[in-house]
Amino acid sequence: MATHASHTPGPKGDTGSTVAGARDKAAQAASSAADAVKEAAGAAADKVRQVASTVGRQAEGAAGAVGETLQDSGRYLQERDLSGMLEDCTDLVRRYPLPALLLGVAAGYCMGRILRS
Numbered sequence: 001m002a003t004h005a006s007h008t009p010g011p012k013g014d015t016g017s018t019v020a021g022a023r024d025k026a027a028q029a030a031s032s033a034a035d036a037v038k039e040a041a042g043a044a045a046d047k048v049r050q051v052a053s054t055v056g057r058q059a060e061g062a063a064g065a066v067g068e069t070l071q072d073s074g075r076y077l078q079e080r081d082l083s084g085m086l087e088d089c090t091d092l093v094r095r096y097p098l099p100a101l102l103l104g105v106a107a108g109y110c111m112g113r114i115l116r117s
Helices: 014-079 082-095 097-116
Strands: none
Touching (some): 082 097
16 A cells, blocks of 8 residues: 655755744744833833832921921920910900800810710
């Protein structure tokens, strides 16, 4: 029985060049992907640095404002004695009677709840 080969071999070296071409394409694709990842990582790092810098400036500003308020409060307490602070409170109540009344009622309610328990 004679068998006939249904496959006829192509030119010699054709398979090797196809494999080499595929290998080159894969290497180029991997290189492109690596470059894209490097760019994305660099952009992300830059963004993180920018956000950290902004947050740091905001925190610095907030800390400065708190420090300034504390300093002003300390200066007020040094300059005014107890009678001066009492005069300031009296002036506030005269200027804003309704909020002062509501604040007094709320403080009384809270004190009543605390003392009852």
